[in-house]
Amino acid sequence: MSRFTLEAVDWSAWMPPVDPATATPAQRAALDGSPQANSEYFRTLAHDVDSLAERSPLFHAVMFVPRGLRRAERELATVVVSIINGCVYCSSVHARRFVELTKQPEIIQALYDQGLDTPLPPRLRAVVDYAAKLTRSPADMTIDDLKPLRAVGMTDLEIHDLTNAVAMFANANRLMQTLGEPVLPPAAA
Amino acid sequence: MTQTDLLAEFTGPVPARSERPQIMRHSQGSHDALLSPADPGGLTRAERAWIAQRVATLSGHPGLAAHYQALLDQRGAIGASSPRDAAIAEHVTRVTTAPGTATRAHIQALRDRGLSERDIVALTQIVAFVSYQVRAAAGLALLAKDPRP
Numbered sequence: 001m002s003r004f005t006l007e008a009v010d011w012s013a014w015m016p017p018v019d020p021a022t023a024t025p026a027q028r029a030a031l032d033g034s035p036q037a038n039s040e041y042f043r044t045l046a047h048d049v050d051s052l053a054e055r056s057p058l059f060h061a062v063m064f065v066p067r068g069l070r071r072a073e074r075e076l077a078t079v080v081v082s083i084i085n086g087c088v089y090c091s092s093v094h095a096r097r098f099v100e101l102t103k104q105p106e107i108i109q110a111l112y113d114q115g116l117d118t119p120l121p122p123r124l125r126a127v128v129d130y131a132a133k134l135t136r137s138p139a140d141m142t143i144d145d146l147k148p149l150r151a152v153g154m155t156d157l158e159i160h161d162l163t164n165a166v167a168m169f170a171n172a173n174r175l176m177q178t179l180g181e182p183v184l185p186p187a188a189a
Numbered sequence: 190m191t192q193t194d195l196l197a198e199f200t201g202p203v204p205a206r207s208e209r210p211q212i213m214r215h216s217q218g219s220h221d222a223l224l225s226p227a228d229p230g231g232l233t234r235a236e237r238a239w240i241a242q243r244v245a246t247l248s249g250h251p252g253l254a255a256h257y258q259a260l261l262d263q264r265g266a267i268g269a270s271s272p273r274d275a276a277i278a279e280h281v282t283r284v285t286t287a288p289g290t291a292t293r294a295h296i297q298a299l300r301d302r303g304l305s306e307r308d309i310v311a312l313t314q315i316v317a318f319v320s321y322q323v324r325a326a327a328g329l330a331l332l333a334k335d336p337r338p
Binding site: 014015016044045047048050051053054055057058060061062065067068085086087134135138139141142143145146150155156157159160161162163164166167168170171172173174175177178179181 | 203204205206208209211212214215216218219221222223226227230248249250280283284285288289291293295296297300305306307309310311313314316317318320321322323324325326327328329330331332334335336337
């Protein structure tokens with residue numbers, strides 16, 4: 001059975017996070033600009049406040065800015081990156097977002113159970129293959145890697161957005177995996 | 190920092206990127222906050238350039254590695270031989286190439302070498318940021334080389 005899950009997962013830091021009661025005004029502002037101001041993860045990143053204050057709007061722009069790549073496809077790309085890197089927490093959060101948007105848990109379950117080569121509709125296949133190669137071997141990318149994306153109708157803006165979603169999770173996974181650990185729900189633990 | 194989009198130096202112009210000004214702005218802002226912070230805390234500006242150079246090298250992006258090497262040269266070399274530097278180098282390699290193998294004990298090892306919580310977060314953010322940058326540059330370079338209207 002896969003260690004990845006569609007259940008909600010928590011995260012626990014390997015250092016004491018910033019305490020909201022003693023946070024500086026700059027830390028408070030950076031936390032308020034983050035997706036979940038009170039989460040242990042963002043309170044940990046708030047130790048280096050100036051980088052958090054740039055990263056949160058970057059993350060938001062990559063994942064949520066309108067037009068371009070469909071939100072569900074951005075989420076799928078981040079799940080693929082998280083599976084490759086082994087980030088159980090990230091894959092759970094973003095798999096759940098994909099399912100909210102598409103109502104297709106079976107796609108995630110197939111990726112978890114059968115791996116990234118599981119049969120998929122052509123457009124999702126192209127997203128998964130590009131995300132996997134850019135994650136594993138960025139130095140080996142060639143213009144031939146654009147062909148499957150263009151064959152399913154993707155514009156340059158969509159490919160741009162896909163590239164950024166993949167790159168953003170090279171970032172997110174590393175922070176999540178090396179500053180703390182996932183805490184699984186009791187039944188799955 | 191006067192640069193507005195460092196990444197464009199390594200990709201060539203990508204028209205789609207100009208439709209995403211917030212990504213451009215905060216990717217550059219992240220670079221500046223991590224590599225040239227107003228107050229570097231316990232991680233010097235030279236050490237920050239050294240860390241970024243190692244990540245770019247390990248990730249196979251010679252262009253970004255040269256950029257960070259030039260930054261390091263401007264800032265003076267670092268010893269890279271103290272137990273503290275060795276602990277930092279180990280963390281950089283692990284987070285870049287095998288993030289799934291990190292444990293609580295690795296964070297404790299950095300604390301034992303005198304790094305503060307802020308220093309450890311900044312160090313890890315630099316590795317995570319350059320890992321982002323390498324992949325963004327690799328993908329966008331394809332669009333610069335073979336654009337479609």
